[in-house]
Amino acid sequence: MPSNNNLKLQDNPYLAHRHPTQRDTGSSRSKSLGVKEPLYGFLPRKVNGDQVRRALEHEINPFTEQPHSAQYKEILDARKKLPVYAQMDDFYKMFTNNQIIVVVGETGSGKTTQIPQFIVYSDLPHTKGKIIACTQLRRVAAVSVAKRVADEMDVELGRHVGYSIRFENMTEPGTTLLQYMTDGMLLSEVMNDPNLERYSAIILDEAHERSLATDILMVLLKASAKKRADLKIIVMSATLDALKFQKYFSVRSNEAVPLFKVHGRTFPIEIFYTQEPEPDYVEAAIRTVLMIHRAEAPGDVLLFLTEEEEIEDVCLKIKLEADDLIDQDPDAVGPLTCIPLYSSLPPQQQQRIFDPAPPPRTKGGPLGRKIVVSTNVAETSLTVDGIVYVVDPGFSKQKVYNPRIRVESQLISPISKASAQQRAGRAGRTGPGKCFRLYTEKDFKNELEEQTHPEILKSNLSTAVLTLVKIGVKDLVRFDWMDAPAPETLMRALELLNYLAALDDEGNLTPLGCIMAEFPLDPQLAKMLIVSPEFKCSNEVLTIAAMLSVPNVWLRPNNQRREADAAKALLTIPDGDHLTMLNVYNEYVNNQHDRNWALTHYLSARALAQADNVRKQLERTMERFEMELVSLSDPVKIYQNVRQALVCGFFMQVAHKEGEKGNYLTVKDNQVVALHPSCGMDTQPEWVIFNEFVLTTRPYIRTVTEVRPEWLLEYAPTYFDLSSFLDGETKRALQRVVNKKAGKSNRDTTKDTRARTRKQKKNK
């Protein structure tokens, strides 16, 4: 029976007997009808499971005030089958009685979709003019979960349930009550609203993955919870390290915050270890995959490897060996497809992991098998369905940060126990599975670390530190980190920000630093962009900043390397890779009418489109600070000015050529480096700035541009104060420049004085 339709109410025979004054309030009206409004009697945060179950069964959607659709009933029936649905009463008891809760549950338990909805029905954020946020680590997850939950709640996506990710805000202020968002997005909101006043409850999902943004948010939320008794915090994580989160969020020591365990459905996974350590994990991996193909029951295989090249190589080898097997005995094994998976693959090719296994070659013959060979993407961010066998060699490529030389590098290293468990779990998503670990059980127990090091221990923290200083954090070393980064990492970040003049010598934010923090860029890029109007080239520097913030735009397919290199040579500007990037972007824009332009030039259309998006966003931020967008018409002058602006941001990333063997020495850190093979300069200039230092087969500097030493001395006098340099060729070279300049300016001043005297005489 409808309860909110006035026309129908007047038709109701019972109303005729009521006194007109009784018709004023909605609740008495509904009560007299015997049909309460769906949320009748709900006291925010004191709601129980019975009340919510009744509301869920109600014909009227309490948020849209429209009748529920037929589809709603269907979805609700499916939700009722989730184990977490049966735990509603317990959840509400805990939610009512606690400000902070830790929720654990395995993937597939429904915690990401159900818990936020439970909270909506109890918290009723709209009655306080607030909303509920649920963070996600990835953009795609935020979008897809929001879509699902909007369907479950029978609302239009972007109205009562929405999402907010970079470049895309699918919410409606005043209507949205549940907002999924990336953790980075919430962190950027913190800058202008340190206590997150617009939220009544914040749910941090996948906290166990310990992303940089989540780690920083945890510290800030813990502090906000003390200041704001009305703020509820729910930290959701995988089971393994729940206690660590419970302890961290306890206000009083020794009293952990309560834990809510979401039941899930998991299938058993049998784990096998090797008897002896494997000397060559790649060879062992190929052998194991073929063993599975020959001897195991039908079911797809997921093999974890470390990097693109290795994956492509192994795919070829597996395919060859499988063909050999078939040649030897066509009836023994079925056909096999090998599918590579890594993030830089175009989405269309990533979709191949969802293709079914190949059919048997002959009717009734041995079944086909699909082998997915993947980097860590398949461990957390991409789920391949129908995997029965996992092959885990126990390695992944991981970031390592060395604060001494300010270098982040990628190293192939052993994974953690938590990661091994996660990998094994990928075999049991649709039924019982098997996991083959290519290391011994003893090594698993004794050699692998419990947890993967959180990002905050492996990253350069300059952007994070700038954000924290901006929101007023004073003492970063004694900041309440869950895992404190090395003090040296923090010192390096503070030092960089000080040299860039974002912080003064006391560590206070300068007006420049305040603007830098508002740009979604590394501090060096932000600085270079902010000074660029002074060099009359903000238009160009804006493009370079955008291009440096997106993945590599150059494609170099294994079998077309020569063609790709030739295409690149046509776009190369010999003065420097930064200028080449500028040129590539401009050509991309000039050729936007040609759909195949990127492809025929061996460029990633996806990365270029992303650069375009970033550029637009940065342009809006520039407008906010009334920064001019300017260009010079003289192409020679413009390239020179762009390089000068680059120096203003990247003067700490300079290398000086030593000798004739192509060796460079980084300034001050004195690391011996070489120009990366991708570098497009046709000479080896004496002084270069570089965008990044990478450690692969040897130390390289990548994305390099020639600069003049005079600019270093002029635009970064504090950093290039010669008394702070160790003796060496770099210092001597700079000294020569200083001397020359001094001599020249002495002559200049004398000349000037003479000229002026002449002029003065003339004027007389």
Add this chain to the structure above:
DNA sequence: CCTGAAAGT
């Protein structure tokens, strides 16, 4: 001399 793991603002 010889080339990028994943994600995010």
